[in-house]
Amino acid sequence: MKIHRIRMTHNLLLNYGLYQKMRIYTHQKATAEEMTQFHSDEYIRFLQCILPDNMKKYNKEMQKFNLGDDCPVFDGLYEFSQLSAGGSVAAAIQLNRHSTDICINWAGGLHHAKKSEASGFCYVNDIVLAILELLKYHQRVLYIDIDVHHGDGVEEAFYITDRVMTVSFHKYGNYFPGTGELTDIGAGKGKYYAVNIPLGDGMDDDSYESIFVPIITKVMETFQPSAIVLQCGADSLTGDRLGCFNLTIKGHGKCVEFVKRYGVPILMVGGGGYTTQNVSRCWTYETAVALGVEISNELPYNDYFEYFLPDSKLHISPSKMKNTNSTKYLEKIKNRIFENLRMLPHAPGVQVQAIPEDGIHSESEDEDIVNPDERNPQSITDKQITPDNEFSDSEDEGMAPRVGDGGRKDNRYSHCFIFPIIIFHVGI
DSSP states (O other): OOTHHHHHHHHHHHHTTGGGGSBBOOOOOOOHHHHTTTSOHHHHHHHHHOOGGGTGGGHHHHHHTTOBTTBOOOTTHHHHHHHHHHHHHHHHHHHHTTSOSEEEETTOOOTTOBTTBOBTTBSSOHHHHHHHHHTTTOSOEEEEEOSSSOOHHHHHHTTTOSSEEEEEEEEOSSOTTOOOOTTOOOOGGGTTOEEEEEEOTTOOHHHHHHHHHHHHHHHHHHHOOSEEEEEOOGGGBTTOSSOOOOBOHHHHHHHHHHHHTTOOOEEEEOOOOOSHHHHHHHHHHHHHHHHTOOOOSBOOOOTTGGGGTTTOBSOOOOOOOOOOOOHHHHHHHHHHHHHHHTTSOSSOOOOOOOOOOOSSOOOOOOGGGSOTTSOOOHHHHTTOOOOGGGOOOSSSSOSOOBOOTTOOOOTTOSSOEEOOOOOOOOOO
């Protein structure tokens, strides 16, 4: 889970030239106030003050908030949480403003964090915060989780509401976090709005597609969301150090491709993934899928080229791992979920109410009031889009231009993609 895997992903995106088809949005850090839209005040205050050198002082609090072991304290912990959460919330705001069709934050996807507790390498639940932002403008939001682990933190947050449907495909049975049974379906007003697909070891591409496509098809028909959050945890890939599935990058990417076909605004986030070279391969490929472009199987030369040796290919082959998910078992799960979905009212409505302010406030100036005879400040320069033929791959100009909230739209982009990827150095 070190930030190194995000740097590797970002570097591959640059060297494949994918950044030329995207808008790069530099967002603000999420404030404590913004993070307490979901998390408790006490928990966020604790994350602000905890440091590796004062852990003994906060021993009781560490136990209370589940820090240590799977959730270690490291330098930059709070700043990392601010950036991860800020990226997903800012992406949700851009979707709400119709500035783009698809937003990507590969540094997000921390789906285990609870209201007052860290869990499974996750400290602040950027997904819940982003969904809360989307709900300001969207009546119904669909959350899809293809991480090998159950998306328990997100499910728990929306377990009793009918405005968010959570759908999680995950390994179940003596496996972290130990939740996500087929019978976990939500409660109260949210009954049947939690959908869990518990799977066994060795899940391969064909079996995954055979259950993902029909379930998501039925969910879309029944729930009719106007926004989707897709958690693309890469620990469901074959060969992951903690995972136990046998998916290839193409099989994983088919989920993104299928969801994209519906033409609904999508926020894509990262998540788990513990074989770093495969994580960066996967998220680079899925960025290309989101963009609708094909990229070569031959990896371009990049700053981390030695990590991909000896084959230096984008795609990976499945192992000979046995698939313990029989066709009969998958059909049983699918039929049970279809029965539950039939219990739902068709596309539940929401009472009209005033729309709250956006979660993260922009301090940028209005481009129209800037004096054209004066040099533009950086806040305006960041908004400008450079035409395709003006990109340079030189060392000084290798980064994509940044676009702020009021950025000029360019007709060359049928879709505008925001990639609030976070690049900074922390050590875990």
